[in-house]
Amino acid sequence: MDEQPRLMHSHAGVGMAGHPGLSQHMQDGTGGTDSEGRKQDIGDILQQIMTITDQSLDEAQARKHALNCHRMKPALFNVLCEIKEKTVLSIRGAQEEEPPDAQLMRLDNMLLAEGVSGPEKGGGSAAAAAAAAASGGANTDNSAEHSDYRAKLSQIRQIYHTELEKYEQACNEFTTHVMNLLREQSRTRPISPKEIERMVNIIHRKFSSIQMQLKQSTCEAVMILRSRFLDARRKRRNFNKQATEILNEYFYSHLSNPYPSEEAKEELAKKCSITVSQVSNWFGNKRIRYKKNIGKFQEEANMYAAKTAVSAASVSAHGSQANSPSTPNSAGSAGSFNMSNSGDLFMSVQSLNGDSYQGAQVGANVQSQVDTLRHVISQTGGYSDGLTASQMYSPQGINANGGWQDAATPSSVTSPTEGPGSVHSDTSN
DNA sequence: GCACATGATTTCAA
DNA sequence: TTGAAATCATGTGC
Numbered sequence: 507m508d509e510q511p512r513l514m515h516s517h518a519g520v521g522m523a524g525h526p527g528l529s530q531h532m533q534d535g536t537g538g539t540d541s542e543g544r545k546q547d548i549g550d551i552l553q554q555i556m557t558i559t560d561q562s563l564d565e566a567q568a569r570k571h572a573l574n575c576h577r578m579k580p581a582l583f584n585v586l587c588e589i590k591e592k593t594v595l596s597i598r599g600a601q602e603e604e605p606p607d608a609q610l611m612r613l614d615n616m617l618l619a620e621g622v623s624g625p626e627k628g629g630g631s632a633a634a635a636a637a638a639a640a641s642g643g644a645n646t647d648n649s650a651e652h653s654d655y656r657a658k659l660s661q662i663r664q665i666y667h668t669e670l671e672k673y674e675q676a677c678n679e680f681t682t683h684v685m686n687l688l689r690e691q692s693r694t695r696p697i698s699p700k701e702i703e704r705m706v707n708i709i710h711r712k713f714s715s716i717q718m719q720l721k722q723s724t725c726e727a728v729m730i731l732r733s734r735f736l737d738a739r740r741k742r743r744n745f746n747k748q749a750t751e752i753l754n755e756y757f758y759s760h761l762s763n764p765y766p767s768e769e770a771k772e773e774l775a776k777k778c779s780i781t782v783s784q785v786s787n788w789f790g791n792k793r794i795r796y797k798k799n800i801g802k803f804q805e806e807a808n809m810y811a812a813k814t815a816v817s818a819a820s821v822s823a824h825g826s827q828a829n830s831p832s833t834p835n836s837a838g839s840a841g842s843f844n845m846s847n848s849g850d851l852f853m854s855v856q857s858l859n860g861d862s863y864q865g866a867q868v869g870a871n872v873q874s875q876v877d878t879l880r881h882v883i884s885q886t887g888g889y890s891d892g893l894t895a896s897q898m899y900s901p902q903g904i905n906a907n908g909g910w911q912d913a914a915t916p917s918s919v920t921s922p923t924e925g926p927g928s929v930h931s932d933t934s935n
Numbered sequence: 936g937c938a939c940a941t942g943a944t945t946t947c948a949a
Numbered sequence: 950t951t952g953a954a955a956t957c958a959t960g961t962g963c
Contacts, residue, residue, distance in 0.1 A: 742942050742959050750941095765952085786951085787943060794954065795941090 547578040555694060574693065587696045610714070613721040620728045622663045659728065666724045670717065677713040681706050745788070749778035753788050757796075758810035764793055 554569055561569060573579060617623040688702050745753075756774060757764050766774060771785045778785070796803050 744941065744960060784942075788941095790952065790954095791942070793952085797953095 548582060551576060551578055551582055570693065583696065590696050610718050613718065613725055616725050617721060621659065622666055622724055622728060662724060662727050669720050673713060673717055673720065677710065681709050684709060745778060745780060749780060752777050754806065754810055755813065757789065757792050758807050759814050764789060
């Protein structure tokens with residue numbers, strides 16, 4: 507570093523105080539013709555500095571060398587040091603260290619959480635994985651959408667990293683360029699390493715503000731993507747007809763206690779290709795809506811009662827097959843639930859046929875099954891005494907308080923021999 | 936575009 | 950934790 511001695515720190519204390527030099531002469535006006543001559547020299551030097559950029563490289567190099575060897579150069583340098591010292595003092599106060607940018611930290615955190623920045627997580631973002639987990643991961647549509655989401659997120663991630671790399675490269679190139687320039691300039695004007703450092707910081711700040719814009723727009727893109735793919739409400743899809751039918755069949759065949767067990771929910775979820783929580787939602791909505799407007803669901807109830815009746819009739823025709831509660835109720839869609847309480851129907855059939863309830867499975871669905879069977883009988887003429895279609899399947903299970911009656915209590919089972927009057931005794935419409 | 940249906944979410948209570 | 954009730958937001962049929 508041959509020019510190192512020319513850097514400003516090498517002139518520390520060489521300013522006007524320790525080395526009156528040129529300015530002193532200029533200020534007090536002493537020196538006569540000698541002073542005039544020096545002024546002329548300084549004018550020449552400054553002129554040369556001003557025009558140096560207009561010259562060719564070789565010319566400029568020659569000029570620079572001539573300037574460096576000029577007898578007035580040290581004096582001029584001192585003047586520049588003095589001016590610089592004053593300027594730096596005025597700037598210094600205004601350039602305190604800034605606190606870490608909260609906005610930038612927020613953006614960084616978000617990009618990290620979304621899996622855009624930081625190490626790439628297996629198969630995509632944490633958010634997508636969380637969403638998949640929240641939905642149970644059972645839905646094939648969901649997994650397809652999530653893979654689409656991951657693909658798009660991966661694209662964003664790629665663009666983000668490419669751009670970031672570009673910015674960093676540009677920043678480094680520019681910084682190197684400026685540093686070289688400043689080092690070069692330090693031959694002819696006083697530049698301290700600290701100033702170079704400060705200049706580098708300024709450049710970095712400028713580039714990080716560009717980076718922040720990049721991060722911001724990346725975050726926006728991720729938010730849009732999220733809202734499009736992962737917001738459950740946005741992507742609400744009606745269940746397919748088959749799923750709705752399965753759920754309705756279960757609901758109406760367990761009308762006295764439409765609270766599927768965890769096991770039953772899982773089974774239903776599996777059958778309907780939906781998640782357990784979707785099954786829970788469905789039953790929650792169904793119960794409340796049924797209770798709110800029983801009349802409206804009358805027809806639907808009748809329809810599913812008829813279905814159940816058909817299957818029950820079919821089952822009873824099989825005679826001995828109905829002896830075991832664990833016998834799969836495969837005769838018809840209504841009885842197709844292959845779960846523990848699917849045997850309720852068979853027990854009801856048996857009880858209607860005059861047999862006693864077998865085993866301990868006098869479960870929560872007895873009331874509804876009895877009602878269903880009454881309906882079977884009404885279909886075959888047993889209870890056909892003047893019931894209209896809308897009266898066929900009466901809403902049962904809802905007690906006077908508006909809640910579902912305790913169907914697990916065997917005493918709530920209405921005897922089939924009571925007749926249709928008793929069936930409608932607890933109806934609200 | 937509107938009304939209604941429907942799946943999901945939120946809030947609250949038990 | 951679960952379910953009731955209210956509500957939101959989207960889907961669907963006219």
